[in-house]
Amino acid sequence: MRLTIIQPCMGRRRGEPYIRTWQMEPLAPAVLAALTPADVAIRFHDDRMEPIPYDEPTDLVAITVETYTARRSYQIATEYRRRGVPVVMGGFHPTLVPEEAGQYAEAVVIGEAEGLWPQVIEDFRRNRLRSVYRSHTRPPLSGSTPDRSIFAGKNYLPIALVESGRGCRLGCEFCSIQTVFRQSCTFRPVAEVVAEIKRLGRRVIFFVDDNIVADPERARELLRALVPLRIRWIGQAAISAAFDGELLQLLVESGCQGLLIGLESLDPRTLERMGKGFATGAGYYRAALANLRRHGIRIYATFVLGYEEDTVGTLEEALAFAGQERFYLAAFNHITPFPGTPLYRRLAEEGRLLHHRWWLDGEYRYGMLPFAPRNIPPGELEERCVAARRRFFGLPSMIRRSLDFGVNSSSFSMWLNFFVINGLMRREVLQRRRYPLGDENFSGALLRVGEGAACGDREPHRSGHPREWVSE
Template sequence: MKVTFIMPSVGRKDNEPYVDSWKMEPLALATLAGLTPPDIEIDFLDDRIETIDYNRATDLVAINVETYTAQRAYEISKRYRQLGKQVVLGGFHPTLIPNEAIEFADAIVIGEVENIWTQVIEDSQERKLKKYYKSDVRPVLNGVKPRREIFKHKQYLPISLVESGRGCKFACNFCSISSFFNQSYIARPIQEIVKEIESLNKKFIFLVDDNINVDSKRSKELFRALIPLRISWASQGSINIAEDEELLCLMKKSGCFGLLIGFESLSKNNLNQMGKNWNGGLERYMQALKKFRDHGIGIYATFVFGYDYDDINSFDTTLDFAIKNKFFLAAFNHLVPFPGTPLYNQLKKEGRLLFDNWWLDPKYRFGDVAFMPKQMSPEELSRGCMEARRKFYRFSSILRRFSDFKANCRNPYNAVQFLSLNLFSQKEIIKRQGLPLGREAAVQ
């Protein structure tokens, strides 16, 4: 038997290859490959970097589906099913909206796959796939071994993705993570993570955890264990990390060069509305930023616009804050109602969704706003975010943020890292904007 794993693209513009943007190794599919019994042949196709050859022999096609890639995933699934191949879909989107996803596949896996993948394979071998597979309990993450050899001969960004834990205990109302994992968290044994990183022989590691500090006792143990590896790592976390001096010291010692933190908004009313009042607001941000800077950790700050207390002035105020505080990187995103989140249900109830299901709508483009904001038009919201990105990544801002001798420009190595990532991000700004979702590749 042969299983083909597929990473779909978001979509593409007519007669153009897929945008050359943020192509990282898809860890979920390497993880799935690692769970596949060794006597099963495996194949892997990345729709973002190669043409899918539907004639290549296969028995089961397993596709990773996120909301932005759903349309493309469904198209790929349709082609394979027309050829009589069995298709199973899994990942965030099918989990959050299973009744839609099953319309486009033979089977879907709801939630994490570790406890059920061998069952899916066995049922597929007998051509007796059930429609839905769901484990009643969260898996124990011992013995997880992603098979990264599937990435061979494909060109990805030079950073390796490693998972240390999954989930987050918070409940921000826009966040798919919180809906997917139901505010729970599981982690891998630390020695297994260390072994995996050693085996990679790579300098740059992205720990893909949704929140690297859910359990600070464990995080400290992990960071202690990472120190001898002498790697450079980045991850995602919440602002409360800054209040634990020991944690900050260990992060730095273990090679943390950057942390993505969701500041989201400067407005306390907005933070309340999104269920993130624990973030605190401006005063706490300033205290935390001083701590991060003192420990030489660069901050990738993310902001979201479009909650009810935002108006067209919110962009400049936030941009000003981001530049003054010399963030290493920053994202200025408009609010996206992902299906299956409390935000989506609320906007639907209030009659504020502009599409029934924007992710499948032929008129929807990447960067479009899919709901009606309270104090501006959808176009003003989309434009405001784009302008903020442009201003944050223009040369005068890059230079101003570069002059942070405690974090961004602490040593020549950091300085090069800062400049290259900022110049890279400057180019990235418009790449995916306006991209139609889905569509068969016309040109590669």
């Protein structure tokens, strides 16, 4: 049997390369490859960096789908399904809106692949593929390591993504993570994470865990185990970690170079409404950031704009705060109502969604507000978010922040790094603006299940050669 795994891009502008900072090794396809029985031949295509060879013979296509990549995923599925090849979709978006994804795929996997994927393959081989596969409980994350052999020959950014745990126990109103994982966390055994890093042999690691300090005890265990590896790593964490002295010390000793922290807002009313009431605003943040600074940890701070109390002043305040705190990187995004989240439901009930299924709407572009904020016209907030990014990544701000020798530029090479990374982000501020969702070159309508070529009723090809691709 031959399986093709696809990582879609968000969209494509005619004649333009894809956004470079998003071209990292994608873990979901590597996890799927690892869970696939050894006698299945696998091809992997990354739509962000190469054209997809739709005519290459294959028996089954698996696409990993996020909300921003949904439209593009349905286009890709249409191409394969026009050729009679059945498609399976999984990932965040199909888990949030399975009934929608099910219109464009023969099968939808709701939830995590561990525990379900081998069954999908088995059912396909027996010609009894079901339209929906759902995991009712969270599977353990032990015993499987992503199969990165599928990345061979691709020009990814030089950073290895590693997952040590999945999910978050907090419940922010706007967040897909809490909706998908139902406010729970699962962790891989620390020994398996360490073994994977050793095998990888890479010096720079990005832990993709949503909150690497979600369970402080387990975080300590992981960090202690990382110390002897002498790696440099970045990750994502809740700011509460900054008040745990032992954890901070272990972060430094284990090689933590920087943390992405969702500050979201400086307004306590907004933080309360979001479900982040534990952070009580600018004063709380300043104290926490001072602790992180003392330990030399660089910060990528993210802010979201457009909440109920937000005004133009809120954005200006966030921008000024980011400058004063000399963040290594910062993001100023409008809040996004992802399907299935409490925020989406609330805005829909209040009649404030401007584009209902904005991720499928041909008029909608990255950066546009899909809802009406209370105090700022949507177009103005979009422009102001872009302007804030341009100012933050503008030369005067970059120079000022680079002169932070205690943290951002602790050595000459880190000073150069600062300019490379900030320069990349600066270049992309305008490139990202109004980026299309879906490929502008795609023509025709999206093919729905039951329309056009019949899929899934063909006998799967059996090569008999483990992992070997036999052309027809």
